[in-house]
Each structure stands twice: as structure tokens, then as C-alpha cells.
Amino acid sequence: MSSTLRQLIWPLAALALLLGFNAAFHPSFFHFQIHDGRLSGSIIDVLNQGAPVLLLALGMTLVIGTGGIDLSVGAIMAVAGAVAAAALREHAPVALAIAAALGAGAAAGVWNGSLVTLAGIPPIIATLILMVAGRGVAQLITHGETLLIKSDSAFNVIGRGVILGVPVPILIFLAAALGLSILVRLTALGLFIEAIGGNEQASRYAGVRVGPIRLAVYLLMGVLAAAAGLIDAADIAAADANNSGLYLELDAILAVVIGGTALTGGRFTLLGSIIGAIIIQTLSTTILSFGRNMPVELNLVIKAAVVLVVCLLQSSELRRLLTRTWRRSQ
Amino acid sequence: MMRSFRQSRARSFVLGVTFAVCAIALPACKKSTQSAADQNGPGKSRLVVGFSQIGAESSWRTAETNSIRSEADSRGIELKFSDAQGKQENQVKAITAFIAQKVDAIILAPKVETGWEPSLKAARAAGIPVILVDRGVQVADDTLYATLIASDFVAEGRMAAEWLAKKLEGKGNIVELQGTPGSAPAIDRKKGFEQGIAAYEGLKITRSQTGEFARQTGKEVMEAFLKSAPGEIDAVYAHNDDMALGAIQAIEEAGLRPGTDIIVVSIDGVRDAFDAMVAGKLNCTVECNPLLGPLAFDAVEKAVAGETLPKWTVVEDRVYDQSVAAEVIDSRKY
Numbered sequence: 159m160s161s162t163l164r165q166l167i168w169p170l171a172a173l174a175l176l177l178g179f180n181a182a183f184h185p186s187f188f189h190f191q192i193h194d195g196r197l198s199g200s201i202i203d204v205l206n207q208g209a210p211v212l213l214l215a216l217g218m219t220l221v222i223g224t225g226g227i228d229l230s231v232g233a234i235m236a237v238a239g240a241v242a243a244a245a246l247r248e249h250a251p252v253a254l255a256i257a258a259a260l261g262a263g264a265a266a267g268v269w270n271g272s273l274v275t276l277a278g279i280p281p282i283i284a285t286l287i288l289m290v291a292g293r294g295v296a297q298l299i300t301h302g303e304t305l306l307i308k309s310d311s312a313f314n315v316i317g318r319g320v321i322l323g324v325p326v327p328i329l330i331f332l333a334a335a336l337g338l339s340i341l342v343r344l345t346a347l348g349l350f351i352e353a354i355g356g357n358e359q360a361s362r363y364a365g366v367r368v369g370p371i372r373l374a375v376y377l378l379m380g381v382l383a384a385a386a387g388l389i390d391a392a393d394i395a396a397a398d399a400n401n402s403g404l405y406l407e408l409d410a411i412l413a414v415v416i417g418g419t420a421l422t423g424g425r426f427t428l429l430g431s432i433i434g435a436i437i438i439q440t441l442s443t444t445i446l447s448f449g450r451n452m453p454v455e456l457n458l459v460i461k462a463a464v465v466l467v468v469c470l471l472q473s474s475e476l477r478r479l480l481t482r483t484w485r486r487s488q
Numbered sequence: 489m490m491r492s493f494r495q496s497r498a499r500s501f502v503l504g505v506t507f508a509v510c511a512i513a514l515p516a517c518k519k520s521t522q523s524a525a526d527q528n529g530p531g532k533s534r535l536v537v538g539f540s541q542i543g544a545e546s547s548w549r550t551a552e553t554n555s556i557r558s559e560a561d562s563r564g565i566e567l568k569f570s571d572a573q574g575k576q577e578n579q580v581k582a583i584t585a586f587i588a589q590k591v592d593a594i595i596l597a598p599k600v601e602t603g604w605e606p607s608l609k610a611a612r613a614a615g616i617p618v619i620l621v622d623r624g625v626q627v628a629d630d631t632l633y634a635t636l637i638a639s640d641f642v643a644e645g646r647m648a649a650e651w652l653a654k655k656l657e658g659k660g661n662i663v664e665l666q667g668t669p670g671s672a673p674a675i676d677r678k679k680g681f682e683q684g685i686a687a688y689e690g691l692k693i694t695r696s697q698t699g700e701f702a703r704q705t706g707k708e709v710m711e712a713f714l715k716s717a718p719g720e721i722d723a724v725y726a727h728n729d730d731m732a733l734g735a736i737q738a739i740e741e742a743g744l745r746p747g748t749d750i751i752v753v754s755i756d757g758v759r760d761a762f763d764a765m766v767a768g769k770l771n772c773t774v775e776c777n778p779l780l781g782p783l784a785f786d787a788v789e790k791a792v793a794g795e796t797l798p799k800w801t802v803v804e805d806r807v808y809d810q811s812v813a814a815e816v817i818d819s820r821k822y
Contacts, residue, residue: 186716193743200715207708302544304703304730306760318741394703394734400546401702446697446712454669454698 208439209327210386214410217379225355225423226281231383233292235403238387243305243397267380271373296399317392355423538586551822552778559781608632617791635797641676649684659690660722665699667727699731706731710738723751729761765813
């Protein structure tokens with residue numbers, strides 16, 4: 159437990175710094191209000207808008223835990239949104255549209271997993287294929303247009319609904335996080351994932367069924383990405399195949415890395431990735447809240463600078479170097 | 489890395505790769521161009537025009553393609569259509585193919601501004617006039633193309649500003665949702681709007697951020713604006729309809745009435761925007777007309793006849809507000 163805590167201390171410090179900055183310069187960041195039974199405020203916005211990346215980060219943590227990576231999650235989001243919107247356009251019941259989208263995500267995950275496990279293609283290449291082709295598939299489904307979903311459709315609850323004042327995307331994320339935590343920590347799945355990421359050969363000799371577990375992890379990722387795509391589409395009541403999930407795979411990977419999971423696999427922390435994703439979204443919302451007279455071209459530079467600082471904070475080499483220099487100067 | 493990486497060059501790369509894969513997956517598209525070439529025998533009597541389109545990345549562009557296609561049909565012109573799947577090199581290849589097929593004229597919607605000189609020179613050497621649509625090119629010698637048919641983005645911004653100034657009676661705080669940083673419509677629509685409100689001391693842009701021309705990002709930015717300046721926003725100016733539609737949702741979720749509590753003005757004039765105006769949520773949209781077919785073929789016919797055309801044929805855009813939205817919505821083609 160203490161090692162987990164030590165792992166999380168730097169991401170937590172970065173988040174605290176970011177929130178502290180807001181507290182000092184922008185106190186309304188912490189205001190909460192209730193509009194029409196809906197909890198509202200910047201913090202809620204962070205979680206609500208961050209829900210897709212949070213979901214992606216959860217799945218990505220497991221994928222990276224096995225030593226893999228999934229670049230196709232943004233494209234899967236676009237496909238899921240497109241499938242749901244197309245199904246709704248054909249007057250399919252909402253439940254069926256959701257099932258079809260999640261099924262498409264699962265199929266995409268199986269595709270990725272099969273390329274990795276059966277064909278032995280390195281994950282970065284295997285998932286690159288779907289990253290590139292998936293958005294094309296989504297554009298084919300929508301015929302290159304933004305497919306609108308009726309604004310009064312029950313489907314939109316996924317993105318805009320509120321239960322007991324809490325936006326539904328946040329609840330979906332919480333449910334997924336809880337479910338996954340139980341799955342990986344109360345069953346042996348987490349152990350197997352870390353074993354595969356640590357040493358695939360050794361775990362195979364130890365009797366771990368590497369192929370099926372890998373496949374399951376990519377499948378889970380596909381379903382989570384589809385859920386993120388559903389939230390995205392329901393939020394704006396439209397499937398935007400060109401923009402939905404665009405570059406979010408990079409946000410998700412960054413969240414995992416900021417959270418302290420090594421890209422080499424073998425050890426992962428879901429909580430860390432959650433904190434990482436919250437850091438990224440807090441940063442976006444902070445920049446938007448401040449954007450008074452700041453040229454928009456600076457957005458990316460500021461983000462890059464903050465991410466650099468967070469990564470440097472986490473670098474044990476750098477910390478050792480700094481302590482050594484400091485001691486020598488004493 | 490971050491969501492807003494989409495602003496970077498990586499975007500065009502990724503889109504390019506995406507379309508390239510689509511091109512592989514859809515050999516039918518390529519084949520149709522080639523088989524059309526084979527049929528292009530001697531003794532052609534009707535006008536043959538090649539049209540190199542960028543792709544189908546937005547409903548605006550799809551509307552533009554349909555307009556050019558149907559106008560060619562109705563004028564009895566044979567149109568050789570080539571979809572570049574978002575890649576300039578495919579457009580260069582298409583122009584080479586059009587020249588080899590000895591078309592009478594080429595219509596080009598250039599993906600980027602630069603790198604067209606060799607293609608345009610080859611077309612001129614073959615005596616084929618090139619008509620540019622919706623975007624310009626940077627060439628040292630502007631006689632390389634016959635004319636550019638495009639909207640004036642600066643004027644669009646100015647028209648939006650003038651409408652808004654009248655609506656707000658020259659006083660109020662405006663937040664701006666910019667397009668993708670560095671893109672011509674974002675730069676020009678910002679410039680035009682600033683020119684337009686310069687005459688009114690009471691009008692101020694209090695916040696300005698990029699919504700990247702996307703609905704989702706427009707909504708996210710507007711949510712942040714509403715939180716950081718509660719009760720201080722009188723109007724939203726969005727560089728396109730999609731961002732305005734996202735902003736409208738953000739306004740509604742904050743418990744305010746878009747179109748009443750906060751005035752919403754945008755540019756493009758897509759169908760959804762008209763729906764929003766009829767519903768009273770969007771106040772005004774400045775049309776950016778994609779129906780360039782008639783103008784393009786007027787230019788083609790004049791250029792083939794040897795007439796000199798103005799270098800820029802400005803597409804007339806007009807302002808639509810709620811007062812006319814219900815009347816015209818059924819006649820909208822895109």
C-alpha cells in the first residue's frame with residue numbers, strides 16, 4: 159500500500175498545484191451551483207468533459223499494463239458514435255443503438271487483440287491500422303456528414319442526463335472505475351496482466367494463458383472506447399465522425415503515463431491514471447477559463463510546459479540528481 | 489498528447505493517412521475516374537471539365553460537390569470528378585490525368601495554398617484554363633489560373649459584427665469562439681468581426697478562445713466562459729455554426745435561454761443552424777455559400793471562350809436571422 163501511495167504522490171502534487179493556482183487566481187473555479195436539479199461548476203465540468211478521456215485512460219492502463227498500447231481508441235469512439243446515430247436514424251430502439259455501438263467497440267477490440275495475439279503484430283502497429291481505418295469507417299457510416307440525433311431522444315441522457323444532480327457521464331465513469339478495480343484487484347486478472355507485461359515468456363511457462371488475457375484486455379478497451387464515443391455523441395446529440403475522439407488516444411496515453419504507469423508494462427495503477435486524466439482536463443478547463451486576452455496559439459505551449467513539469471516531477475533520476483547537487487552545495 | 493493536438497499539423501497528416509487507407513479500401517473511386525478516361529475518345533462535342541475536390545470532410549464540402557455535379561448535369565457538361573481523399577498529391581495526380589485526357593477546363597478546390605505552380609504551368613502549357621473554387625493558391629504569377637470563386641471571410645465577419653451591433657444597440661460583452669488556429673476562415677472571420685465592432689465603443693470582446701470548428705469543443709469552451717464570467721456575457725460570436733450549436737447547449741445547461749438571455753451569432757448557414765433559428769435559439773447566421781456550381785460553370789464557359797475573368801469572383805453571402813429563417817428553411821439545400 160505504501161508503495162502505491164509513493165507512486166501516486168507526484169501526480170497528486172501536480173493536481174494540487176494546478177488546483178492551487180486556480181484557487182489563487184480564479185476562485186470561482188470552486189463554485190458549485192444547482193440549475194434545474196443539475197449540479198454545475200468548473201469542477202463538475204472537469205469531470206463531465208473529462209469522462210471520455212477518463213474511460214479511455216482506464217482501459218489504456220490495462221493495455222499498457224500488458225506492455226501493449228492502443229492507438230485506435232479515438233477512432234473507435236467515432237465509429238461507436240456513428241453506429242449509434244445511424245441506428246437511431248433508422249428508428250432503432252435506444253437500447254439497441256447502444257448495444258450496437260458497444261458491440262462495434264467490442265468487435266474493434268477483438269480485431270486489435272487478434273492482430274496482437276494471433277498475428278503477433280506489435281501493438282503499436284496493430285492498433286495504428288484501426289486508428290487510421292476506423293475514422294474512415296465512421297465517415298463511411300455518416301457519409302461524411304454530421305449525423306444528428308433527435309434532441310429529445312432518450313439516447314442523449316448518456317451525455318446530458320442527470321441522476322440525483324450528478325451528470326450521467328460522471329456516473330458512467332465511476333461505475334466503470336469501480337467495476338474495473340474489483341475485476342483487477344479481487345480476481346487474478348490484475349496479477350496476470352502485470353505478469354504478462356513484466357515477462358511474457360516467464361508467465362507463459364508459469365501457466366498464465368497469455369493470448370486470451372491479452373485479447374480480453376483489448377476487448378475491454380474497445381468497449382470502454384465505445385462507451386466514451388456514446389457519451390461524446392449524446393453530449394452534442396450528433397455523431398461527428400471527423401472530430402469525435404480525435405487525438406484522444408494521445409490524451410489517454412498521457413494520462414496513464416502522468417499517473418505513474420510505465421509504458422514498458424508490468425505494473426499499473428488505475429487510480430494514478432484517473433488522476434492523470436483529471437490533471438489533463440483540469441489544465442484544459444483552466445486555460446479556457448483564463449483565456450481573456452491570451453492568444454489561442456499559446457494554449458498548446460502552456461499545456462506542453464505543464465506536462466513537462468509534471469513528467470520532470472516524476473523523474474526519479476532528476477530528483478536524485480537535484481538532491482545530489484543540493485547536498486554537494488551544502 | 490492532448491486533445492488540442494488536433495490543432496497541430498498532425499491533424500492533416502492523420503487525416504491524410506485516413507483518407508489514403510480509405511482510398512485503398514475503396515478502389516471503386518479510382519476506377520471510375522480511369523474508366524471515364526478510357527471512354528474519352530476523339531470527336532468529343534460537349535464540354536469536358538475535370539473537377540478535383542479535396543474530399544468529403546464536412547457537410548459544407550459535400551454540398552459544394554453536389555452543386556458542381558448537378559450544375560454540370562443541367563448544362564450538359566461532362567464532368568470528370570476526382571476525390572483527393574484529403575491529399576494534395578492526389579490532386580496533383582488528378583490534374584496531370586485531366587491534362588492527359590485533354591479536358592476543356594479544370595475546376596480545382598485546392599487543399600493547401602502552396603505547391604501548385606508545376607501543375608498550373610502544365611495546364612497552361614496545354615491551353616487548359618483552371619478555375620479555383622473556395623480557396624486560393626499562392627503563386628508568383630496569377631495568370632496561372634483564370635479566376636478564384638470564393639467567399640470573402642473578412643466580409644462575413646464584418647456582416648456578423650454589424651448585425652450584432654444593431655441587435656445589442658452598440659453595447660455589450662461578446663465572447664468569441666474562434667476556428668482552428670491558423671486557418672484562413674478563422675483568421676479572416678476574426679479580423680472582419682473586429683473591424684465591424686471597432687466603430688462601437690460599447691461593444692467589447694471579453695473572451696476569445698478556439699473551439700476548433702467542432703461542436704464538442706465549442707460546447708466545452710462556452711461552458712468554461714459561462715463559469716468564469718457568470719452573468720457578464722451578452723452575446724456569442726462563433727466562427728462557424730457547429731461551434732454555435734455546441735455553445736447553445738452549454739447555455740441551456742447553465743440554465744439560461746440561448747437567443748434571449750445570450751444572443752448567438754455564427755457563420756456558414758448550414759441546415760442545423762436554420763433549425764436552431766426557427767427554434768429561437770440561434771439569432772443570426774451569415775451564409776457562406778457552398779453552392780458554387782453555377783458561378784463555376786459560368787466561369788468555365790467564359791474562360792473556354794477566351795474571355796478574361798476577374799481574379800477573384802466574390803461569392804455573395806447574405807445574413808439570415810430569425811425573422812426570415814422559417815420562410816427560407818425549406819429552400820435550403822445544405
